[in-house]
Amino acid sequence: MRNLLRIRELPIAVVLVAFFSIAALGNHQLFSFSGLHDLLFGSSIICLLVSAETLIIVMKHIDLSIGSTIGFASYIIGKNASNGHGLLYCLLLGIIFGLAVGAVNGLLVAYFKLPSLVVTLGTLYLVRGLFNQVAGGDFINSDKVPHVLSFMASHTFAKIPYLFIVAFVLALIVGFYMRNFRSGRDLYAIGSNLPAAYLAGIKVEKRTFWAFTAAGGIAGLGGALLIARFGQAQANSGLGIELGVVAACVVGGVAIAGGIGTVFGAIIGALLLQTIVLALGALGVSQFWQGVVNGALLIAAISLDKVLSSRSQRTQIMRVSE
Amino acid sequence: MKGSPLNMQKNKLKAVLAVAALGAVALVSAPAQANAAGLKIAIMPKAVNIGYFTAWNKGAQTACKEIKATCTYLGPTEATGPAQVQFINQVIQKKYDVLVISAADQNAIVPSLNKAKAAGIKIVTSDADVAATAASSRVVSVLPAASARIGTAEVDWIAAATGGKGKIAVLSAAATAANQNAWIAAMGPYLTSKYPNMSWVGGTVDKSTFYGDDDATKSTAQFDAILSQYPDVAGIISPTTVGVLAAAQEKKTKNASVKVTGLGLPSQMAPYIEDGTVEKVGLWNPIDLGYVAVYAGAAAKAGTFTGKVGSSFKAGKKSYSVVAGGIAYLGDPFTFDKSNIATFKAIY
Numbered sequence: 001m002r003n004l005l006r007i008r009e010l011p012i013a014v015v016l017v018a019f020f021s022i023a024a025l026g027n028h029q030l031f032s033f034s035g036l037h038d039l040l041f042g043s044s045i046i047c048l049l050v051s052a053e054t055l056i057i058v059m060k061h062i063d064l065s066i067g068s069t070i071g072f073a074s075y076i077i078g079k080n081a082s083n084g085h086g087l088l089y090c091l092l093l094g095i096i097f098g099l100a101v102g103a104v105n106g107l108l109v110a111y112f113k114l115p116s117l118v119v120t121l122g123t124l125y126l127v128r129g130l131f132n133q134v135a136g137g138d139f140i141n142s143d144k145v146p147h148v149l150s151f152m153a154s155h156t157f158a159k160i161p162y163l164f165i166v167a168f169v170l171a172l173i174v175g176f177y178m179r180n181f182r183s184g185r186d187l188y189a190i191g192s193n194l195p196a197a198y199l200a201g202i203k204v205e206k207r208t209f210w211a212f213t214a215a216g217g218i219a220g221l222g223g224a225l226l227i228a229r230f231g232q233a234q235a236n237s238g239l240g241i242e243l244g245v246v247a248a249c250v251v252g253g254v255a256i257a258g259g260i261g262t263v264f265g266a267i268i269g270a271l272l273l274q275t276i277v278l279a280l281g282a283l284g285v286s287q288f289w290q291g292v293v294n295g296a297l298l299i300a301a302i303s304l305d306k307v308l309s310s311r312s313q314r315t316q317i318m319r320v321s322e
Numbered sequence: 323m324k325g326s327p328l329n330m331q332k333n334k335l336k337a338v339l340a341v342a343a344l345g346a347v348a349l350v351s352a353p354a355q356a357n358a359a360g361l362k363i364a365i366m367p368k369a370v371n372i373g374y375f376t377a378w379n380k381g382a383q384t385a386c387k388e389i390k391a392t393c394t395y396l397g398p399t400e401a402t403g404p405a406q407v408q409f410i411n412q413v414i415q416k417k418y419d420v421l422v423i424s425a426a427d428q429n430a431i432v433p434s435l436n437k438a439k440a441a442g443i444k445i446v447t448s449d450a451d452v453a454a455t456a457a458s459s460r461v462v463s464v465l466p467a468a469s470a471r472i473g474t475a476e477v478d479w480i481a482a483a484t485g486g487k488g489k490i491a492v493l494s495a496a497a498t499a500a501n502q503n504a505w506i507a508a509m510g511p512y513l514t515s516k517y518p519n520m521s522w523v524g525g526t527v528d529k530s531t532f533y534g535d536d537d538a539t540k541s542t543a544q545f546d547a548i549l550s551q552y553p554d555v556a557g558i559i560s561p562t563t564v565g566v567l568a569a570a571q572e573k574k575t576k577n578a579s580v581k582v583t584g585l586g587l588p589s590q591m592a593p594y595i596e597d598g599t600v601e602k603v604g605l606w607n608p609i610d611l612g613y614v615a616v617y618a619g620a621a622a623k624a625g626t627f628t629g630k631v632g633s634s635f636k637a638g639k640k641s642y643s644v645v646a647g648g649i650a651y652l653g654d655p656f657t658f659d660k661s662n663i664a665t666f667k668a669i670y
Binding site: 027042139141142241278283284288 | 372577
């Protein structure tokens with residue numbers, strides 16, 4: 001029981017279930033399969049990207065460039081598909097592009113020791129600028145989207161949207177890696193105490209570099225989901241999505257101060273934010289109030305985090321003194 | 323009594339009138355024809371690299387061929403007033419007779435237009451006009467449709483799709499978008515008065531309007547919000563190209579039964595119209611805008627058209643008259659459905 005209470009994701013999961021149930025009482029549409037489908041389907045892009053962002057935030061870094069990367073990758077995939085290339089080829093191009101952006105971020109942050117906030121803000125603008133230059137007024141239409149992708153967007157497996165399944169499987173892989181692999185645990189060590197990580201002999205630069213590269217790669221893969229989800233790609237695709245991803249991570253218990261949090265927590269965070277959007281909409285709350293509620297929730301989440309973490313620190317100190 | 327004096331007088335009168343009318347037409351149209359040949363006309367878009375203006379120029383060039391004028395398509399690569407000014411100066415130096423222009427900035431280009439006007443160049447704005455206070459700088463502005471009609475036409479389309487009954491919602495652009503707000507304001511009372519079996523999902527049009535901010539992600543989310551908040555919604559009007567596209571895509575993905583219409587680009591909406599997701603969308607036709615503007619300019623140069631309110635000019639088979647503000651409207655927005663989408667998706 002005490003172990004269960006110590007799971008960071010539990011409170012947020014409880015909030016999610018409670019919020020969903022209360023909202024569903026007000027609007028029965030929500031609790032139906034279509035309501036659940038909307039929830040999973042609508043949050044699938046964010047759910048995919050939290051896998052990338054969690055890798056970064058636990059290291060006490062941040063990656064703001066994923067919105068530009070996923071957008072440009074979706075265009076690269078769509079453009080090559082409309083030029084008659086096969087899906088696998090297009091997908092590979094998108095992922096390679098993402099890896100390249102991630103590698104630039106990683107290089108500058110890990111080896112040049114530049115602050116990730118500034119570096120990735122820079123690549124956010126840089127990639128978006130290049131994207132605008134390349135795409136111009138070009139528009140990839142839904143009839144140019146590879147058939148497999150549009151099928152995935154409109155179909156489900158066991159009532160679960162395919163897009164969410166992709167995001168979830170990826171989260172399983174990343175989550176398993178972060179929990180069970182030595183190099184995955186290193187990311188937590190880097191984020192919780194950097195000097196100690198160096199002293200413990202962790203290859204901080206290498207880990208940081210590859211984590212950023214992987215995050216970019218995930219965003220590149222996400223391009224396929226983005227174009228599937230919206231049936232279009234143009235110079236504005238994915239604009240501003242990174243902030244929603246960071247919000248989902250923080251609400252889901254991935255501490256912005258580094259060292260704590262899991263991909264699953266972040267996914268629950270993403271689902272909670274999506275539930276709020278759906279529920280407030282379904283209950284007839286004006287859409288402008290939804291932004292207010294999301295913002296308040298974000299601040300509440302980080303406040304709760306502060307309280308919980310200072311308490312667990314105290315228990316740790318107590319345990320040490322015992 | 324067939325040949326009564328009264329009837330004979332009437333017939334005589336008719337004959338005289340007919341001859342007079344013919345004469346008048348001949349007098350009016352002869353110089354216009356003579357002068358039009360050899361006219362130098364400049365066709366200036368907001369920016370030359372935008373597909374929409376390629377279509378606009380296509381209409382202008384067709385008109386030029388018909389009146390045997392020489393038309394040059396020239397303009398900046400970025401859609402700003404200052405960039406256009408340089409090209410307007412060029413038009414003045416090269417002594418063009420007519421300038422047909424889509425104003426990239428409703429104020430910044432006005433001094434240059436006034437210079438061009440002073441140099442004897444007849445200016446017609448088309449697609450986008452200068453500010454109302456600067457209306458005297460051009461002869462006339464050729465614009466798509468009166469603001470109110472753009473809104474009410476969309477109500478007619480959704481009524482056709484839903485069979486004239488059911489509850490309707492609006493998926494707009496940003497809450498601050500002036501164009502959309504004006505159209506939506508016209509939709510409200512029109513739906514209530516013209517379609518007694520239709521109503522707004524939220525009671526009034528204001529309470530039934532959702533804002534997707536001209537962003538695909540947000541528009542999709544708001545489409546979903548409409549469906550979950552009002553499961554019985556019969557139709558959604560989206561008076562913005564981004565919104566109607568997002569709505570069509572989401573309707574298709576969810577296999578939703580709600581009807582969707584609005585203002586959409588044919589090239590973007592083609593897949594959804596071809597597969598039946600959406601029956602009909604509309605937009606103005608840039609080809610017609612360019613076509614009619616060239617005729618207006620040529621008529622102004624020939625002196626047969628003054629641009630005063632109530633005056634009129636002919637373009638092809640149709641006649642256009644000037645309404646308040648010195649504007650000639652094309653008429654109803656142009657609509658796209660299965661019958662013509664194949665043609666227009668290749669154009670814009």
